[in-house]
Amino acid sequence: MNSSQSNPSSDAWVPPPDSRAYILTPILITVMTISSLLVLLRLITRIFLIKAPGIDDLLSVASLALIGALTALGIISVQYGAGTHVYEVPPSNFHIFSVYVTKLVTTTELLFVFSLCMVRLSNLAFYFRLSSDKWFVRGIYAVGFLVISITLIAVAFVLSKCKDVRDLWNIDNPNRHCKSFNAEFSVMIFHAGMGILIDASILALPIWIVFRKMKFSPKMVRVVLIFCVGALSIIAGILRLNYSLINVDADMYVHTLQLSSDLNIETIM
Template identity: 30%
Template structure:
């Protein structure tokens, strides 16, 4: 018969209601949304330039599926006690937490593998491989990533034989037949550390090539900034590593710290995927910016043209015998008027009245265009 747990301290009683579960759910949902939009924009950017999708694009799509899967498993773990303090969690549900943790470890390694391969394939496609040192660095990092993935994946999968023993041993009536031969704390620390080293090397590699490009300094710095965003993924990996070290201590508050590990793993994977897509999405932002600028300029030009036309029309009008100008809206109005006098600009000098007599010299003067000349008043002729 198992011994009864020790009584809670005053500090534990005060903290019994604390729960990081809602925060874990929010972070997971946030990165599901952000990563989905980011990968969608990546494919939209390629399609907008009528470019076929390449291997790095498809690898990013696989990475998105894995990031979503990881975040979903994190959300599922919350009702079983992840995010609560160990003394507040239900001890009969611990085996479920361990079962989710087992599959999360496999998803973690696979997700980072595909993200890294997507980035390396992008380097191979974009940067010239005529630079030997860069080419060999890309290949070497590819070998490093494959070796890291194979070693960590199978070590995690086979740390217990059969694998179900990893969580069955935490059941009150679980099947204890089998053996767990892999040192789990050593696996957790070494895999996280090697993953962080790989992130640093992969995200730092293009900075040397970008610095040598013949570009304006502003463009060069912008590109460097895009690739340097990988530093956020590296920082998240370091925080995750620190949380993993805390979780393997004998008196660790495991369910509480596990929430931190899951959160920072989601951040690390999500930011890594975003960094893999940003260089591809960049031209799409430029295209949208150009179209928006063209639309604004076009609208401004039309408003300026209408204002200019209105000003010109306000200067054109009829001038009556008393000298009062009246606005002329169109040539159609001039044809319907009984008598037309001095059609044109108000400040035009009058043209001398013609001295020719006869019906042919008289009548209504009609015009279809605005003119800057002054015309004489013409009286209708009397019958002969």
């Protein structure tokens, strides 16, 4: 493969005017900027104002780093055809785009799984600050076990999709033996469904302890409403699951935009 094929320039091909690729970069940059500011404010508050940093802050920084890498891949994927219909990609560049999108998809899957795990563990670690109630702590550990388990299952599946792990990033290998899309789709739906259940559990834990420890008052209502912001992650998960179910076809280029945006938004929430 010559240099022009192995490292195609973004000037060689421009997405058509109706491509969703043009809104992908602004969306990802906006989401990343918001998440960075939130984490920065959190660290300033914990370190300099409250002076009580914890493991949850460390996990939030780790998740931000992973989200940053995920966002960068989303932006890079635009020049390789993300957000554009397959039939709109020039035949001369189709194979080049297929190779790079395949590589990006595998790496993006792993980054998403790990970043989502870090975000959820960060939330659970923060909950230890709320109460030392025996059942509440047990609930945190139980949900944490589910988070780690579903993450390990997802990673194991991604790495076992091809007989040779290297083939996950090597679409040109003529002896490439990988699992069918149907098998991958089933695991993807399972992971999304479990994610919704886990996010609902993470949301319910603090609300349950608030109802147990606080008397009904305007203050309690405000506290509950603050935690209910986490319901956005559940909504994002449901939308992603629904979108995956109704958009099962070979036109994965255009769907990459929707999935990439949903994954980033869900991770931030």
